[in-house]
Amino acid sequence: MDGQRHDRLWRLVAGRASLRTAASGWVGVVCAVTVEQLDVDAAAVTVRTSTPSQDLIAASGPWVESLEEVQYTVGEGPGVTAFGTGEPVLVSDLRAEHTRWPGFTDEVTPAGVGAVFAFPLQAGAIRMGTLTLYRRRPGALDADGLGDAATLAEIVTTALLADNQENDETALWTREETPGFYDEVNIATGMLAAQLHVSLSDALLRLRAHAFSKHLPLTEVARAVLDRQLRFDSSTD
Incomplete structure (x- = not known):
């Protein structure tokens, strides 16, 4: 340098x-x-x-x-x-x-x-x-x-x-x-992994896929999961 x-x-x-x-x-x-x-x-x-x-x-x-x-x-x-x-x-x-x-x-x-x-x-x-x-x-x-x-x-x-x-x-x-900017995403990923019995990586992939398909920010999708407004009930969600 x-x-x-x-x-x-x-x-x-x-x-x-x-x-x-x-x-x-x-x-x-x-x-x-x-x-x-x-x-x-x-x-x-x-x-x-x-x-x-x-x-x-x-x-x-x-x-x-x-x-x-x-x-x-x-x-x-x-x-x-x-x-x-x-x-x-x-x-x-x-x-x-x-x-x-x-x-x-x-x-x-x-x-x-x-x-x-x-x-x-x-x-x-x-x-x-x-x-x-x-x-x-x-x-x-x-x-x-x-x-x-x-x-x-x-x-x-x-x-x-x-x-x-x-x-x-x-x-x-x-x-x-410093509060984490994406803390809600991390928490929602953990919740989804536990609900669907999948890895954290797979759970995050599900969140990303939903956000991308709906043209929504990932943080908004995570917030909906935490508020119980969005559920992933099957492996195809």
């Missing part, structure tokens, strides 16, 4: 401490700095696991929150691929990637997404999630933009690792203080 680049960006993050909130902590500040400094319109940090499950830790606004939820609902997209491969996924024109992620592109292209850049958050063998950047117009990031984005992903990774130091006041982000 370029030490000067890292120091410059970290100073920018530290200088915007007033943007820190209880909900997103320093990770949210990094998202704000990312949008300020790079030629992008939105940024989000999502923690992912291989089960698969995910949680949105920070986002620069409601638009990107909805875009990240589409990736969760359809189970595909640049962030999902970046996490799975451990490599950045740089999409300068999303319209050209329809065959790669048909469900994702069908949903987000009408929402005005032109380009997406996803960076895995990892330290050694530990892979934690993604920093995903969205732009309304197509076009690649220039060399400086790519360098800055990769460095900001490293800074986010440091913030997430600091979560393990829950008694350390210098920790940048603490999960205990």
Whole structure:
């Protein structure tokens, strides 16, 4: 990593401490700095696991929150691929990637997404999630933009690792203080797995399939399951 680049960006993050909130902590500040400094319109940090499950830790606004939820609902997209491969996924024109992620592109292209850049958050063998950047117009990031984005992903990774130091006041982000953005999905997945006697992965797949077929956000479907307004009574649901 370029030490000067890292120091410059970290100073920018530290200088915007007033943007820190209880909900997103320093990770949210990094998202704000990312949008300020790079030629992008939105940024989000999502923690992912291989089960698969995910949680949105920070986002620069409601638009990107909805875009990240589409990736969760359809189970595909640049962030999902970046996490799975451990490599950045740089999409300068999303319209050209329809065959790669048909469900994702069908949903987000009408929402005005032109380009997406996803960076895995990892330290050694530990892979934690993604920093995903969205732009309304197509076009690649220039060399400086790519360098800055990769460095900001490293800074986010440091913030997430600091979560393990829950008694350390210098920790940048603490999960205990942050309600999970997709907690209802996780709970509904567990309920459905128990009801249908299937694995958590299969239960999540059922929820996703229903959400996709009805053109609903996954969180809305999960809420309906929790409220007993939606039941999956057979293996064909």
